[in-house]
Amino acid sequence: MLHSDEAAALREQGHRLTPQRLIVLEIVKRSGQHLTAEDIHAAILPQHPYVNIATVYRTLQWLQEVGLVAPIAIGGGPLHYEYVHGKTHHHLVCQDCGYEQEIGDDLLDVLKTQLQERYAFTAQLNHLAIPGLCAACRQAASNHAPQAQEHQP
Numbered sequence: 277m278l279h280s281d282e283a284a285a286l287r288e289q290g291h292r293l294t295p296q297r298l299i300v301l302e303i304v305k306r307s308g309q310h311l312t313a314e315d316i317h318a319a320i321l322p323q324h325p326y327v328n329i330a331t332v333y334r335t336l337q338w339l340q341e342v343g344l345v346a347p348i349a350i351g352g353g354p355l356h357y358e359y360v361h362g363k364t365h366h367h368l369v370c371q372d373c374g375y376e377q378e379i380g381d382d383l384l385d386v387l388k389t390q391l392q393e394r395y396a397f398t399a400q401l402n403h404l405a406i407p408g409l410c411a412a413c414r415q416a417a418s419n420h421a422p423q424a425q426e427h428q429p
């Protein structure tokens with residue numbers, strides 16, 4: 277169940293912790309993964325068939341506002357949601373095999389500072405998915421690359 281300190285902090289801030297809010301938070305938190313609203317809804321249904329998808333979306337919106345859940349866009353698909361423990365992080369996502377690596381915020385601090393200095397732009401870089409190729413896929417791709425053909429005169 278939701279850590280009692282967390283629940284207490286939210287109540288202190290004047291939030292109402294409805295059963296739906298607790299259920300959605302619990303599922304996102306327990307999975308430790310990125311889930312779509314549909315994934316969350318599917319996980320809720322067996323025990324709570326009265327919770328509809330609109331409620332899940334509304335609850336996810338609220339969880340974002342209170343900073344417990346962060347959305348992330350992976351590829352072109354639907355938004356995924358993840359429990360965040362008050363710590364900004366990002367993901368490297370391999371576009372070939374789906375490999376994911378979580379990275380800290382420190383690497384992007386450099387980028388944020390540069391954007392601020394050069395463009396006076398305050399970047400909001402929260403929970404990014406950085407697409408690319410993992411080491412294994414890059415290796416495989418270069419092994420399978422067609423040999424360069426010699427030009428015939």
Ligand SMILES: [Zn+2]
Pocket residue numbers: 348358365366367403
């Ligand atoms: Zn994440």
Ligand SMILES: [Zn+2]
Pocket residue numbers: 370371372373374375409410411412413414
């Ligand atoms: Zn890969």
